[in-house]
Amino acid sequence: MDLLSGGEMLIRALHDEGVDIIFGYPGGAVLHIYDAIFNQDKVEHILVRHEQAATHAADGYARATGKPGVVLVTSGPGATNAITGIATAYMDSIPMVVISGQVESKLIGSDGFQETDMVGISRPVVKHSFMAQDPAEIPMLVKKAFHIATTGRPGPVVIDIPKDVTDPKVKLPYQYPRSVKMRSYSVPAKGHSGQIKKAVEILLAAKRPVIYSGGGVIQGEGSALLTRLTKKLGYPITNTLMGLGAFPGTHKQFLGMLGMHGTYEANMAMHYADVVLGIGARFDDRVTNSDVSKFCPDAKILHIDIDPASISKTVTADVPIVGSVSAVLKEMLELIESSEQKVDKKSLGVWWKQIDQWRERNCLQIPESTGGIIKPQSVIRTLYEVTKGDAYICSDVGQHQMFAAQHYPFDKPRRWINSGGLGTMGFGLPAAMGVQFAFPKATSVCVTGEGSFQMNLQEYATCMQYQLPIKIVCLNNQALGMVKQWQDMQYGGRYSHSTYAESLPDFAKLAEAYGHVGIKIEKMSELKKKMEQAFALKDKLVFVDVLVDPEEHVYPMAIKGGAMKDMVLSKTERT
Amino acid sequence: MRHIISVLLENEPGALSRVVGLFSQRNYNIESLTVAPTEDHSLSRLTLTTVGDDRKIEQITKHLNKLVDVVKLVDLTEGAHVERELMLIKVKASGAQRAEIKRTADIFRGQVVDMTQNTFTIQLAGTSDKLDGFISAIGPASVMEVVRTGVSGISRGEKVLGL
Ligand SMILES: Cc1ncc(C[n+]2csc(CCOP(=O)(O)OP(=O)(O)O)c2C)c(N)n1
Numbered sequence: 126m127d128l129l130s131g132g133e134m135l136i137r138a139l140h141d142e143g144v145d146i147i148f149g150y151p152g153g154a155v156l157h158i159y160d161a162i163f164n165q166d167k168v169e170h171i172l173v174r175h176e177q178a179a180t181h182a183a184d185g186y187a188r189a190t191g192k193p194g195v196v197l198v199t200s201g202p203g204a205t206n207a208i209t210g211i212a213t214a215y216m217d218s219i220p221m222v223v224i225s226g227q228v229e230s231k232l233i234g235s236d237g238f239q240e241t242d243m244v245g246i247s248r249p250v251v252k253h254s255f256m257a258q259d260p261a262e263i264p265m266l267v268k269k270a271f272h273i274a275t276t277g278r279p280g281p282v283v284i285d286i287p288k289d290v291t292d293p294k295v296k297l298p299y300q301y302p303r304s305v306k307m308r309s310y311s312v313p314a315k316g317h318s319g320q321i322k323k324a325v326e327i328l329l330a331a332k333r334p335v336i337y338s339g340g341g342v343i344q345g346e347g348s349a350l351l352t353r354l355t356k357k358l359g360y361p362i363t364n365t366l367m368g369l370g371a372f373p374g375t376h377k378q379f380l381g382m383l384g385m386h387g388t389y390e391a392n393m394a395m396h397y398a399d400v401v402l403g404i405g406a407r408f409d410d411r412v413t414n415s416d417v418s419k420f421c422p423d424a425k426i427l428h429i430d431i432d433p434a435s436i437s438k439t440v441t442a443d444v445p446i447v448g449s450v451s452a453v454l455k456e457m458l459e460l461i462e463s464s465e466q467k468v469d470k471k472s473l474g475v476w477w478k479q480i481d482q483w484r485e486r487n488c489l490q491i492p493e494s495t496g497g498i499i500k501p502q503s504v505i506r507t508l509y510e511v512t513k514g515d516a517y518i519c520s521d522v523g524q525h526q527m528f529a530a531q532h533y534p535f536d537k538p539r540r541w542i543n544s545g546g547l548g549t550m551g552f553g554l555p556a557a558m559g560v561q562f563a564f565p566k567a568t569s570v571c572v573t574g575e576g577s578f579q580m581n582l583q584e585y586a587t588c589m590q591y592q593l594p595i596k597i598v599c600l601n602n603q604a605l606g607m608v609k610q611w612q613d614m615q616y617g618g619r620y621s622h623s624t625y626a627e628s629l630p631d632f633a634k635l636a637e638a639y640g641h642v643g644i645k646i647e648k649m650s651e652l653k654k655k656m657e658q659a660f661a662l663k664d665k666l667v668f669v670d671v672l673v674d675p676e677e678h679v680y681p682m683a684i685k686g687g688a689m690k691d692m693v694l695s696k697t698e699r700t
Numbered sequence: 701m702r703h704i705i706s707v708l709l710e711n712e713p714g715a716l717s718r719v720v721g722l723f724s725q726r727n728y729n730i731e732s733l734t735v736a737p738t739e740d741h742s743l744s745r746l747t748l749t750t751v752g753d754d755r756k757i758e759q760i761t762k763h764l765n766k767l768v769d770v771v772k773l774v775d776l777t778e779g780a781h782v783e784r785e786l787m788l789i790k791v792k793a794s795g796a797q798r799a800e801i802k803r804t805a806d807i808f809r810g811q812v813v814d815m816t817q818n819t820f821t822i823q824l825a826g827t828s829d830k831l832d833g834f835i836s837a838i839g840p841a842s843v844m845e846v847v848r849t850g851v852s853g854i855s856r857g858e859k860v861l862g863l
């Protein structure tokens with residue numbers, strides 16, 4: 126057995142856990158660990174320029190691969206800078222392990238230099254956390270942290286390690302545990318067979334069914350099964366913002382995204398459905414609209430989720446099924462295939478006719494542009510054409526995010542990467558880095574706004590250091606567009622602190638200052654050509670600054686306090 | 701409705717703060733809370749009382765169960781159970797009052813555990829209602845200090861909350 130220090134054990138344990146890349150930033154409390162990193166070549170460390178970016182990069186890596194993202198930060202400000210990224214991962218149930226340095230054990234509680242109570246500060250936004258007391262514990266803590274982060278409903282786990290615990294002078298025998306068992310932590314595996322049977326009966330008897338699936342299907346590797354089930358039944362399906370790509374976005378059974386900025390047809394179908402099958406989705410307020418009493422008034426709700434606390438939290442489920450989506454979907458498919466009960470084809474035909482009528486409304490039609498002004502929606506459609514629908518799209522937060530979700534159909538899971546639950550501006554670029562590290566040959570795109578981009582643009586330097594050929598497409602409306610839209614709609618157009626056109630940087634030059642390429646697009650006529658040029662620069666990071674119509678709003682938009690059928694459809698129309 | 705939720709918790713640093721944090725984070729209220737190690741020193745037994753409709757209580761128990769430090773829990777109010785709370789109460793007691801207070805304590809099966817010329821300290825165990833009843837029987841004017849442990853409880857019959 127090898128004799129290792131705590132710091133060496135940590136890195137060795139990460140390697141033994143299958144980790145080959147970590148994102149971090151050094152500082153006093155983690156210097157022993159960084160020295161251990163220096164002396165090995167199994168685990169690659171990526172030096173970011175801000176700890177928030179380390180967490181988002183690890184998060185992007187996790188979302189694209191399904192493997193846990195790993196972060197290493199120092200104590201105090203390093204740890205607090207990581208919090209936003211931890212909360213982002215927590216809200217979207219992303220597996221992540223964050224290792225934070227801590228002051229020496231004997232200084233804890235003394236307001237020592239760079240001391241913060243990381244376990245305390247992170248508590249509401251982690252799935253679990255550990256504080257290492259002794260180097261001998263490190264292998265087991267790492268094992269437990271990964272086990273908890275990746276199983277059940279995934280989430281971030283923090284391991285806080287006091288500096289003395291990684292002391293290079295204290296060497297102990299190292300062995301990585303093969304398995305872990307925790308009496309207080311178990312994972313629901315299969316769903317209850319009786320409940321599944323009941324759900325299938327209701328599902329097959331439905332006259333106006335809708336399948337509503339969320340991020341849980343992607344996290345739970347259930348996309349292929351969901352697609353099989355949906356095609357087998359011939360039912361309409363809608364995805365949440367987190368669930369896009371779980372079912373092919375270009376398939377005719379797909380109604381588009383639902384919810385606040387969902388399509389007319391998806392929201393109408395939900396409202397008038399008689400059976401809603403919710404899978405790995407949590408009926409959150411961006412879907413249901415704020416008043417749940419008006420939500421799907423005629424529908425029986427069948428709800429599959431691995432997290433019992435997500436079931437009947439906001440909307441009461443008629444048939445709750447706690448279990449991993451893959452296991453439950455598999456069992457459902459088997460039942461459907463062997464069942465004598467058949468889909469009610471006649472009613473389904475009538476239902477599809479109704480849905481097709483709703484579709485005719487063409488709610489995502491791009492408003493006409495005059496004088497060569499570029500509509501933001503056209504930028505996304507052009508991006509789709511130029512990337513042939515085969516890119517990883519990492520989005521920031523705002524109008525551009527919604528336009529991307531609406532206008533870039535995803536045919537595969539893990540291609541749409543965005544901060545859905547927390548809505549973290551600044552997520553896009555570091556997430557795109559994480560994706561590019563995971564898949565160096567893939568097209569990793571960051572769709573951003575000039576507001577969001579300025580929240581983590583220091584990562585240009587990281588992209589240069591590691592030669593990441595990310596393509597950044599900025600829908601530059603010279604404003605905090607989403608804020609401005611709300612101010613237009615609810616505050617009489619009083620733009621309180623949402624505009625800053627006069628102080629925007631020259632983004633093309635800014636990219637060049639870091640050694641990247643910047644391209645500016647101002648006219649509709651040059652949009653496609655210049656986008657193609659940008660994407661032709663295969664081994665360069667290119668920032669594409671697209672000046673878009675600053676007056677554009679995202680529609681449809683749910684009417685607050687209404688039902689799902691209540692939507693604003695354009696500046697002049699509502700349902 | 702008032703519920704008594706009894707939790708077996710890993711006896712680990714930070715475990716209690718996770719339970720308490722959950723309540724404040726999700727806007728649930730804790731009316732009382734007691735916690736101490738069990739005969740197995742790796743486990744603590746925590747009893748808390750909270751108020752809410754069925755939906756809220758269901759969420760509370762689900763979220764508690766999700767905490768990695770929570771091993772098991774039971775909502776005692778769902779079945780027959782015994783609940784007790786201990787109170788130490790210091791009351792003014794001089795002259796003729798003394799006999800009167802002693803008599804009231806006897807009726808409530810309280811014991812005088814300390815006394816001075818002007819005070820009694822009485823120990824009383826029972827349901828929270830009974831302790832409330834004693835305080836009003838004594839009369840709030842005589843009460844100098846009250847210490848209550850909060851409710852702890854156990855199921856009736858052979859049911860146990862164990863590993
Ligand atoms: C860190 C953070 N701060 C504030 C917000 C609130 N917010 C949501 S969208 C938005 C505007 C985003 O502006 P921009 O990135 O330019 O995107 P646009 O809406 O203009 O497309 C703001 C301020 C947020 N989501 N995240």
Ligand SMILES: [Mg+2]
Nearest residue numbers: 574575604606
């Ligand atoms: Mg903007």
